[in-house]
Every structure is written in structure tokens, then in C-alpha cells.
Amino acid sequence: MNLDLELRQSIQKAVSVLYNQAAEQLQLQPTNAEFEGSHTLVCFPLTRISKLKPEETGAAIGNYLVAHSGIIARFNVVKGFLNLVVSDKTWANVFAAIYANKSYGSLPATGKEIMVEYSSPNTNKPLHLGHLRNNFLGYSVAEMYKAIGYTVHKVQIINDRGIHICKSMAAWKLYGNGETPQSSGLKGDKLVGKYYVEFDKNFKTQVKELQENGVTEADAEKQAPIMKLAVDMLQKWEAKDAETVQLWKTMNGWVYNGFDVTYKRMGVDFEKLYYESDTYLLGKEEVLKGLEKGIFFKKDDGSVWVDLTGDGLDQKVLLRSDGTSVYMTQDIGTAILRFRDFPKIEGQIYTVGNEQEYHFKVLFLILGKLGYEWAKKCYHLSYGMVDLPTGKMKSREGTVVDADDLMQEMVDAARTQTQELGKIDEMSREEVDDLAEMIGLSALKFFLLKVDPKKRMMFDPNESIQLQGHTGPFIQYTHARIKAILRKASSMNIAADETALKNVTMLEPAEREVIFKINQYITKLQEAVREYSPAVIANYAYELAKEYNQFYQAVPIFNESDPVKLKFRIAFSEVTANTIQKAMALLGIRVPERM
């Protein structure tokens, strides 16, 4: 039974009976805390049909609902707002239905499939704070789609080739002395990143020297020996020079080993990895086909372009005058390849920062022009940058917040706090480690996911992420608290049964609030998917935990003498814990049994 739907239908019926007309769109919203009731009908739009004042319209509908709907106990009208009080009996039924539904919280399989791309790093340096937002977002959106019945394919494209990795290779060759992750004890991605920094340092020195000898800056940047070596390596790589390819494979291998460790700790996964080294030549044929069909055009110098001025954009190059591909060309090819690999997917979601909005706008337009229907179902999940108090993260200024370091700091902070609170006296070493891991990552993930993805956000590394208040650990704590209650109930042999649930007639205000929240779960999930926003789920989970804590404080469960109420409260607590667990799982956050 869906309360909101039922209520809407009742109101529709009331309107059509009272005014002999169908109401188009009903505006139903949660009631403000200061008034009695849970659902509020905004009456202004209905005055056109009723030809009465908003207050009179509301009162008439309210009276009808009390008399005929069977779910409304009473109502009040304030200005043009009809505040409806759902009867406790109805709430109890709503809850009983949720309790009986073992698959509550996810929708049945639809047979639909979708692809989510996220992460997609370069292989020349370690993952940082920005990647964390990307990974957590992409993973979460994928989980949300699963929950509404999709089969989801998580992929990423690894930018494993190009000048950036050649820079690391060049610096390693010149200054590395054969250093490896094994010999240095450094994580592979960190080692390769170290040589990327090394490249930059030496490059700058060389450019400066050249400039002092009268070379212009632009020329100096081209003439710097280390840059020439990197460019040379890129050309050799493209020519499949054995030695260069070998070094490239070796260093990328180090990076992947490092990334694997990071991904594992983040708790993200991928079904298939695409590598730019395999895909960077794709797309050219598609562009040539498009050229034949007259979708694209060729300039005198032989370069191929698409004209998007009709769509309010510019002209965009797709093939250089020497016939080689650009980034856009490659993305066209990769998109098509993916739809061949996964023919059943209806679309792709690209989790990529908002600085590439223009790029994706163009990409989707081109795919549409090429005649691919699925282009309409491709979506750029664009998210804002994570700023530091000093502004943007800049690797050259050393202000980058490393993903591994940050996760470690969070876990350490969680462990310290757990110890201080004296909660781990009876836990084994392994349990403590696992708990610290859960709490630390929860704080981090929740922090990054609670903000609307579209918006840029602030992160202050000096002010460590909170573990109290509007945080992941707060929600985890609520879950652990409920689990303690359930353990106690179990030891007292108190088990909920459906007959007890149906016999509940009177509810505490806090209980109504929590049931209201639990009942919202699917709606919120759908909203989150529609908006591509895990933030909706994060804030929902917080509100649910908050409501439960109010109940917890107001109603001492085991003081209850009425067995029906006692059983109800146990079941009610259990469903709350399950809902919290499910919502958090959508965010990639685990919840502990005790903390």
C-alpha cells in the first residue's frame, strides 16, 4: 500500500465529487512542523475549479476526506493550506505493509541496462581528493540504478598513453637508477607520480637556463632536453618501439597495482576497464563515414570539422589536417564500441568534472547527428570541483590532497576517537581495525556525497572532517544503537509478529515521524536517480537517523508494559535499522553492529 498514492486518489475523488471536475496536478507536500498533520494540500490552485476561497475549498475537501477516505482522522486549514492528519491506524497499516515486504527498498528488475563510467584517471600520478568525489559519486549512482531495477555496467577509461606518462618515463629513465616499488617500498602510483614531479622540476630548470641564454619561453619549452626526450618517447611508443613499450608497460603496471589498493580501500569496483591505448585510434572511420554522408565537412587543408553553429555552439575539429584523431574523435569511437560491447544498455552516464561540459555537449550532439538513437540517453554526470581554502588544488603548488593519505587520516581519527570514547574494550584487534575503517571512510564519503554533485564544494584539510552532527558516523551510530536494542530484545525473546503490528492503535508523535520517513524511502530513491544525486539519499539517511534518535530519547522502549506496543517498537526499530543500512549502502557506506 502506497499511502501517498492512496491519499492523492482520495483527494482527486473528493474534488471530482465536490466540484464535478477533475483536478489536474495536486500539490501535496509535507506539513510544516508547527501545524498538526503530516500531509498538506495546497489549495490555491484548486480555487479555479471550486470557485470558492482557498480556506473554504480546503475545509470542504478535508470534511470529505474525513467522512469517506478512511485514512484521514482530522484536518485543519491555515490560510490556503489543508493540513491532513493521517489516522494512527493507517500509519500502523503502512508500517505493517513495509514490515511484511521483505524486498522493501528496491524495485523489481526491469530488464533495463545502463552503463556508468567513473574514475578514469591518468596513469602518471596518484589519485587525489577530486578523484574521491568522482569515484564515490559514480559508484553511488550505479548502486542507485541497481536499486530501481537496472542491470548496471560500471566501467572506466584509463588514460594510459600520451605525453603525461612519457614525462614520468623520461624522468625515470634519466634519474631513476632503476628504482622500483619493490626497491623503494613506495606504492607504484606514488613512485610514478614522484617522477612526474621530477620531470616538471628539471623541465623548469632547463627552460630557465635556455631563457637566460636568450631563447624565448615558447622555444625553450620545446628545446628543453627532457621535454625532447618525452616527446621522442611518445613518438617511439606510437611506432611500437619495443624498449619504449616495455618501459611503458612496466610503469603503468606499477600504477595499476597502486590504484588497485586505493580502489579497494575506497570500496569501488568496475566490471570492465577500457584503456586509451586500445581506443585512441577509434572513431576515425565513423568520422569519415559522417563526412561521406555530409554530416561533417572538410576544409581546404584537409582537416575535418563538424558545424554546430545551428545548435548554438562553434565548429569543432574532428580530424587534423594530417588525418590524425583528436580527443573528440576518440570519444566518439569509444562510445560506439561500448554500445557494441553491451548491446542492451539504453545509455551511458559519464562521471566527469564540470570543466568538460562543453566537450560532452558536443559529443552527444555529434553522436545524435551520426544517427545513434541512444545519444539521447547519454548523460554527463557533471560535478563541481572540490576547493581548498586556498582555492583550487594545484599539483605544481603541492596543494593536492592525496586520496590514500586522506583515507588514512580519516581512519586514524576514527580510531582515536573510538578509543577515547572507550567503546572498544571488548573488541578484538581485527574488530577495532574494521570499525575504524568503517567510520573513517563513512565520514569521508558522506562529507563528499551530501553536497549536490553539481555544486562546487569546500574541503579544509586543516579542519579534520567531523564525526559528530550531520555526518556518516552519526548515522552509523544510530544504526549501532538500534542493533543493541535488537540484541537485547532477542535475548528477552521478544519478537515482532504481524498481528501485533495490526493491533497497534495509538502512536507516539515521534513514531509517526519515523514511519513517515521510512515510507518516503522509495520516493527519495526515485528522486535521487532522477537528479543523479546521491546527496538526496545522504540527506534522507541523516533525517531518518535524526528522527529515530528523537524517538529513542523520548520513548524508553523496554519500559513499555503493553506487549503489543513493545513488539511494535522492536519491529519499528528493526525496519529503521534496515532502511538506514540500505540507504547507506547506496552511498557505498557500511554500517556497524556496535560502535
Added chain:
RNA sequence: GGUCUCAUAGCUCAACUGGAUAGAGCAGCUGCCUUCUAAGCAGCAGGUUGCUGGUUCGAGUCCAGCUGGGAUCACCA
């Protein structure tokens, strides 16, 4: 310069897509642990929603203009 985007409490964020007196957390101040976990609960204080107009029963939300951030506009990726 063109296009896009953002601006809400001291700080970090919400606001169900146009609805009631704009809500949380942190920071500050007051209370509450011999009763299920105080990583909690209750309360106080904090706002001309960047500015100016407009649209209507009603605007943080829509429109125009301004101010101030950010992004983007390569035969780079």
C-alpha cells in the same frame, strides 16, 4: 569578448522544482547519563537569501539588468 554556471546564518551545506514564519550541522551559550550506546537529546542565539527592478494570490526558486567568484570557447587531453 561569447557561452555556461554559482552567490542562502560567522563557517560548511539544505530547502520536495513557485507555497505557510527560509532549515540542519559546526563554532558560541544553557540544560539532560544509577533507566535500551551522551558519536546522543532538549533549548538559546544567529538571515533584508549579493544588489535593483519585473512577472502573480504567493519568489531563495521564474524573467531582465547589475556586482562578484568559477568554468569553457585549441588541428591539447
